[in-house]
Amino acid sequence: MQRRRVGKALGTFVAASAMLAIPASSAQAYNPTGGILYQLGSEPCLKGRGNCAVYPKSAQLPSGRLVASFEKSTVVTATGSADRQTLPVYKSDDHGTSWQPLSEVKAPAYLSSDPKYAKYTSNWTNPYLYTLPQDVGNLKQGTLLLASVVSGDDYYYKEHKAADPNWTPSNDGDRKDLAIALYSSTDQGATWNVLNIVATGGWQGGSAGAVGQNIANANTNKQVDPLWEPYLMVYKGKLVCYYSDENDYIGFNSTTGVPTLDPANDTAPDSHGQILAHRTWDGRSAQWSSPVLDIAGLTQNMGGGKTEIGGGRPGMTNVVRTTDGKWMLPFEYWAGGANTRYVLADSPLEFYRGSATGTDVGSLPVATGSRPLSGGGSPVIIRLPGGRLVYNAAGSGNVWVNESGRSDGTWTEYQTTSPAGYSRNLQYVEGTGRIAILNNQGTSTLAFAEVDLGNSDGAYYQVVNRKTDQVIGTGNNTTDANIGNADVPDVVLEEPGAAANPATQYWHVVTEPNGGTTLLNKSGGRAAAIWTGNATAGQRIGQWVDNSATGSWNLIRTSDGFYKLQAVKNTSLYLTGASDGAALTLQTATTDGSQDWELVQ
Numbered sequence: 001m002q003r004r005r006v007g008k009a010l011g012t013f014v015a016a017s018a019m020l021a022i023p024a025s026s027a028q029a030y031n032p033t034g035g036i037l038y039q040l041g042s043e044p045c046l047k048g049r050g051n052c053a054v055y056p057k058s059a060q061l062p063s064g065r066l067v068a069s070f071e072k073s074t075v076v077t078a079t080g081s082a083d084r085q086t087l088p089v090y091k092s093d094d095h096g097t098s099w100q101p102l103s104e105v106k107a108p109a110y111l112s113s114d115p116k117y118a119k120y121t122s123n124w125t126n127p128y129l130y131t132l133p134q135d136v137g138n139l140k141q142g143t144l145l146l147a148s149v150v151s152g153d154d155y156y157y158k159e160h161k162a163a164d165p166n167w168t169p170s171n172d173g174d175r176k177d178l179a180i181a182l183y184s185s186t187d188q189g190a191t192w193n194v195l196n197i198v199a200t201g202g203w204q205g206g207s208a209g210a211v212g213q214n215i216a217n218a219n220t221n222k223q224v225d226p227l228w229e230p231y232l233m234v235y236k237g238k239l240v241c242y243y244s245d246e247n248d249y250i251g252f253n254s255t256t257g258v259p260t261l262d263p264a265n266d267t268a269p270d271s272h273g274q275i276l277a278h279r280t281w282d283g284r285s286a287q288w289s290s291p292v293l294d295i296a297g298l299t300q301n302m303g304g305g306k307t308e309i310g311g312g313r314p315g316m317t318n319v320v321r322t323t324d325g326k327w328m329l330p331f332e333y334w335a336g337g338a339n340t341r342y343v344l345a346d347s348p349l350e351f352y353r354g355s356a357t358g359t360d361v362g363s364l365p366v367a368t369g370s371r372p373l374s375g376g377g378s379p380v381i382i383r384l385p386g387g388r389l390v391y392n393a394a395g396s397g398n399v400w401v402n403e404s405g406r407s408d409g410t411w412t413e414y415q416t417t418s419p420a421g422y423s424r425n426l427q428y429v430e431g432t433g434r435i436a437i438l439n440n441q442g443t444s445t446l447a448f449a450e451v452d453l454g455n456s457d458g459a460y461y462q463v464v465n466r467k468t469d470q471v472i473g474t475g476n477n478t479t480d481a482n483i484g485n486a487d488v489p490d491v492v493l494e495e496p497g498a499a500a501n502p503a504t505q506y507w508h509v510v511t512e513p514n515g516g517t518t519l520l521n522k523s524g525g526r527a528a529a530i531w532t533g534n535a536t537a538g539q540r541i542g543q544w545v546d547n548s549a550t551g552s553w554n555l556i557r558t559s560d561g562f563y564k565l566q567a568v569k570n571t572s573l574y575l576t577g578a579s580d581g582a583a584l585t586l587q588t589a590t591t592d593g594s595q596d597w598e599l600v601q
Contacts, residue, residue: 030432031097031513032546033417034449037068037090037438044075045444046082046157048170051208053446056438058427059129062142066092066427067189068099068438069127069146070446080161082154082175084110085122087146089189095429096436096450097513107150108181108194117194119177120150130232136239137283139184146183147198147230147241152176155216156206174216175204178226180243198241198288199279201227202266212272224270231317235280235348242278242294242317249275249309257292257352262308271300273310276317276331278349292349296356298335311335312357316378319348323387323405327351330361330391332377338362340375340393344407361393366400369484370413373400378423385428390435390453394422399435401453401524414524415480415545418449433457434525452508452525452546454478460506460522462496462600465577466562467593471496472577472584474504474543478524481531481542489531489542491584493577509555509599516551516568527552530586535570541584562596
């Protein structure tokens with residue numbers, strides 16, 4: 001079969017150089033559907049049987065290793081309670097395609113003989129892992145940090161078990177001396193040291209649907225003053241720790257942002273409110289700075305002329321820099337209406353100058369076909385190299401990508417293989433350019449998966465049809481066809497170079513874990529997949545999240561250096577481009593060149 005317009009298809013390439021030896025595998029391991037990181041067994045749980053494994057977080061080390069940690073609230077066998085509880089650390093040395101246990105991080109009381117740590121006997125929850133991008137005081141670049149919520153024992157649990165050995169919990173209890181501790185590791189997460197206490201609270205007083213309800217008898221003043229959800233970042237040479245704070249504050253200084261603690265914080269009735277705050281540390285001083293407010297929430301009337309901030313319980317700080325010089329802080333908010341919001345500021349240390357309750361993330365601009373950004377709480381936002389922003393929240397298994405990275409930029413929705421879940425984590429992976437997702441699912445199960453969102457590492461190719469000299473494109477669509485193209489299959493033949501978005505005409509050629517090949521588009525990482533999933537003659541091809549460990553195609557080299565893409569699900573059918581501008585379809589074998597493809601890097 002003679003090729004008609006080889007110059008148009010190959011540009012300055014010659015045919016011989018374009019006949020590549022096809023790297024029908026990616027340079028990195030790849031596992032789009034993932035697996036299970038951890039699952040609760042038969043062991044008793046301090047929360048009952050639900051939410052005993054939650055809040056997964058991860059970081060990447062300079063070596064490329066990924067590390068992850070999460071809350072594992074099982075009863076400690078040796079003590080019969082929360083005493084000596086540890087946080088597990090897992091590792092992945094293959095870019096997030098598999099995970100293995102690495103270490104357990106003990107509570108401060110059991111890592112240090114310093115008496116100031118003696119009351120912190122449980123390393124409990126809300127781990128946040130962070131690799132220092134630069135030296136901070138005595139801490140060296142590349143040091144792995146862990147901030148977590150530590151506590152004394154769970155007195156509510158102990159009291160109920162003492163009264164009835166057969167009692168089992170159904171929710172959180174009442175721990176004493178909640179605080180946020182900072183740990184460090186210089187051997188890639190294998191061993192840990194406690195550095196200091198970032199901030200302190202008081203009694204837990206229940207949580208997660210039992211706020212102020214599960215009160216221990218030992219909590220004589222029925223206090224609810226915990227701290228939660230640390231988030232670490234370096235800014236102007238200092239380490240910043242953002243966190244959620246249920247101590248009682250009667251207001252804040254509008255010039256400095258410093259909140260005013262209620263003088264009766266330890267004894268007076270609680271509002272059950274929560275603010276967002278941060279502290280800074282230079283890496284040398286004995287103490288962290290005083291707290292600075294980030295989000296105040298609503299002002300609540302406590303009676304007797306006293307008011308307290310923290311109404312609506314803003315929580316779960318994330319912070320990213322936008323490409324137009326702003327800082328964005330998404331957070332959850334439970335005062336009614338929009339439950340996931342954001343604020344913008346000119347400085348990440350001055351969010352208090354903005355709205356006390358933020359703006360609905362659902363009001364951010366989205367691309368045609370994309371739904372508003374998800375709510376449901378536990379938002380996570382990350383910045384990719386080059387400035388792209390990626391967001392998800394508990395209400396959806398999808399993610400939203402802001403290609404421009406601007407605070408006023410447009411967000412495009414993308415499907416993932418990880419279902420909706422509370423505290424789902426996103427991790428950019430240096431070395432693949434993909435996103436690793438950690439997610440709690442069902443009853444105390446933590447799963448992992450990964451998703452390609454385009455512009456990932458490795459070679460991209462134009463896939464050129466022998467019969468037409470046209471290339472596989474997407475009609476400028478960058479996301480799943482059911483999101484960005486009115487639920488119509490969108491993979492078609494196009495004149496090379498004619499697409500308004502050139503990236504839509506380039507593809508990764510990736511080998512799946514179970515064999516088979518997938519084509520992943522450069523613009524959004526979507527797979528060229530069989531529409532409806534049914535491999536029958538005439539089926540069209542559309543962009544879809546790569547949700548198969550097997551892939552759609554068998555790549556078969558012809559005797560003259562072209563390739564056929566045979567359907568894995570029906571080996572009698574082949575990817576076919578019948579004519580200029582035609583939609584790609586599955587057809588039985590033919591010799592007219594419409595099923596022959598050339599890969600041009």
